[in-house]
Amino acid sequence: MTPSASDLLAEAVRAFQARDRDYAAGLLARLNAEDAALGDDWGAVARLAATLGEVSVALAAIRRYVALKPYDVERRLEYGALLAQCGRIEGAAKATRAFLPNAPADPRLYLLLGTCQAQLGQTEAALADLRAVLALDPQPALAGAAWLAIADLKRFT
Known part of the structure; x- marks a missing residue:
């Protein structure tokens, strides 16, 4: 069974909490590459990616987040x-x-x-x-x- 985008995000958060930076960053990069249907959760992806130092993923995620409600x-x-x-x-x-x-x-x-x-x-x-x-x-x-x-x-x- 393929995990959903929400499952992958939750797994990334768990990896971050377990101090597994590389795994968490990999999951966020995967969500970004797949242009996952996360909706408002792109804001959380952006914040977590920035915390991990994954600037390109953070910027892509925040742009998706803003695009949902541009005004x-x-x-x-x-x-x-x-x-x-x-x-x-x-x-x-x-x-x-x-x-x-x-x-x-x-x-x-x-x-x-x-x-x-x-x-x-x-x-x-x-x-x-x-x-x-x-x-x-x-x-x-x-x-x-x-x-x-x-x-x-x-x-x-």
């Missing part, structure tokens, strides 16, 4: 964060910037964009997006993160 802000934030986590800062900034016209004004998107631009050395653009976070009257944690990033970028004399 979902949470999924776009996960996508941008995963790109940044995997060292694709420029890609994270580009993907987030491209999504802004299709999204409600969300300070988290501007915070992600601003921090990516700061890492890329685009100080003025970063400051503009970090100020946009504050203009949207965010929750205190987001406001604090934006102020901290602004303080890190500015020179106070």
Whole structure:
């Protein structure tokens, strides 16, 4: 009997819990290669693959996850964060910037964009997006993160 995609994912999680990294990574790569019908579970595949350091599988999985609901802000934030986590800062900034016209004004998107631009050395653009976070009257944690990033970028004399 051939295991289902869900069974393979569950087996990959068990392998990860048993600290069998190579087996877990192999199962995730198999799910990716087979373009398994996992639906929303592609998000879990992306997170597990990133944890294992399987960047190509993680990025393919997160793209599938986002494609299921392309206008979902949470999924776009996960996508941008995963790109940044995997060292694709420029890609994270580009993907987030491209999504802004299709999204409600969300300070988290501007915070992600601003921090990516700061890492890329685009100080003025970063400051503009970090100020946009504050203009949207965010929750205190987001406001604090934006102020901290602004303080890190500015020179106070």
